[in-house]
Amino acid sequence: MKRIALLGMPNTGKSTLFNRMTGGAARVGNWPGITVELLSGKILLGSDMVEIIDLPGIYDLHGFSDDEQVVRHFLHDNIPDLALVILNATQIERQMSLLLQLRQLNMNIVVLLNMSDEAKKYGISIDSKKMTEMLGVPIFLLSGKYGTGYQEALQAITKALRYPTPGMAEQLRSQLEQDEHIESEMARVLKHAVQVPAQLPENLTDKLDRVLLHPWLGLPIFFGIMYLLFQGIFLLGQPLQGWVGDALGWLRVSALDPACAGLPVWLSGLLLDGIYNGVATVAAFVPIIILFFLFMAMVEDSGYLSRAAFLMDALMAKMGLDGRGFVMLLMGFGCNVPALMGTRVMRSRSLRLLTMLVIPFSLCSARLQVFVFITAALFSPKAAPVVLFSLYLFSFAAAIVTALLFKTKFKNNEPFVLELPPYRFPTVKQMLLRGWLEVRHFLQRATQFIVAGVVLVWLLTHLPPSAAPAGAGTLAGMIGGLLHPIFAPIGINEQLTIALLFGFVAKEIVIGSLAVIYGLSGDALGHALGQQLDWVQAYSFMLFTLIYTPCLSAIATLHNEAKDLRYTLFALAWSLALAWAVSFVFYQGARALGY
C-alpha cells in the first residue's frame, strides 16, 4: 500500500485536512524508528487504497525538538511515496523554508497552500503556477474552511502517486543521517552526563502538594499561612520599630538639639521638626519593611505562589480574572508597581486592564506602615494584629467588588496555562539578597519622596509666618478647610486631610507629614493621635488610605502599561469614589450603632 505523509508547520490546518481526507476514520499506530504514536487513516484514491499519516507539525526539518526528530526518523525508516506539504498561505514567507528543506530530500512532493481565503483577505496574492514552475513541485491553493481547491488537489495527489519517488532512498537516508549524527552525539552526552528517571519517584514536592493542594484543606491552609506570616511580621517587627524610634529620638535630644541651638528658630524648626522628625518617623519602619520583604521573598521563591494560583483560579474565574491575577494581587502586597508590570504575561488586553484595575487595592508595604503606626496608637496590643488583618480582608473585598462590577466591561477568554515549579527552599543568601534589593528600592523611594514631601508639608503648615503653626490660618489649614465638607462626613479631620493629600504622592509620606503637622515624632505623635481621634475615625481614615490610589508611581505605571488616558482616569476616579463610599458607610454606620 502506498503511503502519503502529511507534513507542515504547526497550525497550518494540517490536522483538519487529515480529518477531512480520512473522514475521521483514523487510528493511532506505532511506526518503525519512532517511539511516539502517530495518527493514520486509509482512504481510496483513484482505484487504490492509500495510507495517510499525520506527522507532527514542525518548524525546521533539521531542528532537534522532539517532534522534529520524530519526523526525521519517520521519513528515514518509512520513506513515503508522497509527501503532502501543507503551508499556511498567510505566513508563506515564514513557511517557505520548510518546503525548500523537504524539496532537498528529493521526495515526491505535492504542496497545498492552505487558508488561501484568509491570505486573500490580507491582500496576499500567490501565483501558484509561477511558484510551481520555479520550485518544480505541484502547488495548489486550498481553503480548508470553504473546501475550495480540495478536489483539484486530490486529483493531483492521485496523479503524483503513480510515479515513483524521484530520489534514491539511500540519498535521502544519508541526508537525514547527517542530522542523526548530531542526535546521537546529543544522546551520548546526555546519556553519560545526565540522568532523568522515566517515572519520577514521589518526592518532597508531591508529598507537600498532597497536603497543600488538598481539595478541601488547601484554601484554609493558604489563608492560615498568610495570617501567620503577617502576624509574624507584626510581632517581630514592633519591638524592632520601637528600638529604632528610641535610638533616633535619643540622637535628636543628645546631639542634634544642642548642635542646632545656635541656628535661627525657623531654620532649626525646618531641620528638626520638619525634616528630621518626618524622616525619623518613617525610618522607624525600615525593620518592618525588611522583615516584610524577607518573608515575601521566601514565599515567592518557594514556588508556593503558583500553588496559590491553582487554589484560587476557580474563584478568580468567577470574577473574570484568573489565578495569575491572584498572584499579582499577592505580589502587590509588597509594591503595586511591579505587580502592575507583571500583568504583561497576559495576552488578552481586557484581562490585563481588569487585573490592573484591581491590583491598586492590594495593601502594599507603604500603606502597611501607616496602618501599623495608627493601629499601634489607637488599639490595644491584642487588638492591633486583628485590626491589621481586617484591613487585608478589606483590601481583598475592594478588589473583588471592583472585579465583579466591571468584569462584563472587560470580558475575555484568555486561556490559563501555567507551569508549576517544584518547591524550592530559598537559600539564606538568596533571601538576604532579595530582601536587600527591596530595602534599597524602598530607601531610594523614601529619600526621594519623603524629604521633599516633609519639607513641603512643613512649609504649608508654617506659612504664612504670622499664623500659628499648623493652625487654621496656615496654607495647610486653608486647604483642609476647603476640603472639609468632603471629608467631614467620613470622620477625617483637617490635619488628616493634609496627610491624605500628600499620601496621593506616596504613602510613605503620610506618617512623616503627620509628624510634621503635629510637630511630634514616634510615640509622642501616636499619643497625640490617640487623644484626638477615636477608633471609628482612625479606622475610617485607614479605610480611605487603603482604597484611594496607591501612589503617584503606581498611577504612572498604570498609565504606561495601559496607554489609555481614559482608562487611567477611570481607575483613579473609581478608587476615589469607592474609598469615600466605603469610609462613609463605615463611619456613619458605626456612629449610628452608637460607637
Next chain:
Amino acid sequence: MSALTLAQLHSGDTATIVAIHAEEALHQRLLALGFRSGKQIELIRKASFSGPLQVRIGTTDILLRRNEAAKITVCRP
C-alpha cells in the same frame, strides 16, 4: 476514534495525547510546555470548585483550566 479529552480523565490517570485542537496562541504555549501528540500525560489532581487541573508531562508539571484541557484529545493505553 473515541473523543476522550484530557478534561474527562480522573486524578491519577495516565493517557497519551492524540491531538490538540487549540487556536494558534494557545497551541504555541502548549507546545512550548511540552504538549505533543504521542506524549504521555498524567493527571495529578483537579482543583475543587471546577478549578484548574494539574498535569505532568515528563518532568514538567502544568496547570490548565478544564476548558483548555477539553481541547486536548487523549487515549488511554
